[in-house]
Amino acid sequence: MRRKNIILFIIVIMLVIIPLWVKGNAEFSGADGQAKVVITQMQPDYKPWFSSLWKPPSGEIESLLFALQAAIGAGFIGYFLGCFKSKKETKP
Amino acid sequence: MLSAYKKIFLILVLLVALLFSSSNAYAMHIMEGFLPLKWCLVWAIITLPFIIFGLLSLNKTVKNHPETKMLLGLAGAFTFVLSALKIPSVTGSCSHPTGVGLGAILFGPTAMSVLGLIVLIFQALLLAHGGITTLGANTFSMAVVGPFVAYGIYKLGQRLNSPLWLSVFLAAALGDLLTYVVTALQLALAFPAEIGGFTASFAKFTGIFAVTQIPLAISEGLLTIIIFNLLTIYNKQELQELAIISPKDISRKGAKI
Secondary structure (H helix, E strand, C coil), X not given: CHHHHHHHHHHHHHHHHHHHHHCCCCCCCCCXXXXXXXXXXXXXXXXXXXXXXXXXXXXXXXXXXXXXXXXXXXXXXXXXXXXXXXXXXXXX | CHHHHHHHHHHHHHHHHHHXXXXXXXXXXXXXCCCCHHHHHHHHHHHHHHHHHHHHHHHHHHHHCHHHHHHHHHHHHHHHHHCCCCEECCCCCEECCCCHHHHHHHHCHHHHHHHHHHHHHHHHHHCXXXXXXXXXXXXXXXXXXXXXHHHHHHXXXXXXXXXXXXXXXXXXXXXXXXXXXXXXXXXHHHCCECCCHHHHHXXXXXXXXHHHHHHHHHHHHHHHHHHHHXXXXXXXXXXXXXXXXXXXXXXXXEECX
16 A cells, blocks of 8 residues: 555656656746736736735745645644554554 | 556656647636626626535534544645645646545535635635635636536446546546636636637637646546545544445455555
C-alpha cells in the first residue's frame, strides 16, 4: 500500500513538473486578465458591474493567503491521519 | 500491479504530448463582476436548494454517525488544500483542482455543496478569487455538478463491480473536469459569440477551461486514491458505517486497491 501511494505521488509530481519543462517559456499566468480578453472578444461592450470588496494588496500577500489556506487544510489532514494511525496501532 | 501503474503512466505521457500544442489559456472560477446580473441570480436560485438539502443531509449524517465528524473535517480540509493549489498545466497556464470528489463519495453530493460553498466564500472574500456576485454560478459548477458527477460515477463503478481504486479515480477526476466544462457553459450562455452564438462561444470557453484542467483532473484523481487508500487502512469502521465500502472490498491489510 505504501509503495503504491509513493508511486502515485511521484506521478502527481511529474504531472506538475512536465508542463513547466515542456512549456518552458509560457507565462503560467492563470491570469484573470486573460479572461477579460476572451469575454471582450465575445461581447466587446460588456463592462464588469461589480468588483471585489477587498483585494490582496499585492501578489505576495495573495500567495501568503493561498499558502495559508493550503497549510490549514494540510495541517488538518496530517492531524487526522496521525490520530487514526496511532489509534489503530495502540489498539490492544 | 506495478505494470498496471506503468501503463497508466504511459497513457498520461501520451495525453501530455497530445496537449502539447494547445494555446495559452487560463482556467479558474468566474471572476467578480464578470457575469451579468441576470445570470448571477439564475445560478444562485438554482444552487440554493442544493445548499438547503446539503445542510439537512449534513445534519442527519452528524446525528446518525457522530463518529464521522472527523472524517467530515477531512473532506473539508481536502477541498481546502486542493483548491488553494494553483498548478501549472500543459496549456502554459495555471488552474487549481477542486477536491470535492472525496467528500462526495464519503458524504454524498449535497454535503459537498455546503463545504464547497464555504471554500468559495473564503476565496471570494479574502483572495479576490471568484466573487460574491458569481458565487451562485461558481458554487453550481464546483459544489453541485462536480460532487454529483463524482458521486454518480462512484456508485456506477460499484454497481459494475469495478476495482475500488478505479471508481475513486474516475469519480474524482471527472468531477473535477466537469466542473470546468460547466464553467465554460455558464460563460458561453452569458456571452454568446457574435458569430456562431452559444455553440461557438462554448467551444472557445471549453477549449480554454477544460483542456487546461485535464492534467489537473488526473492529479486530483491520483491524490484522491492516495487519501482513500489511507482511509481504508485507518478508518475502515467509519467507511463501513457510511456504507461506502462493503466488507468484500477489504482485505486484512486494507482495501483491495
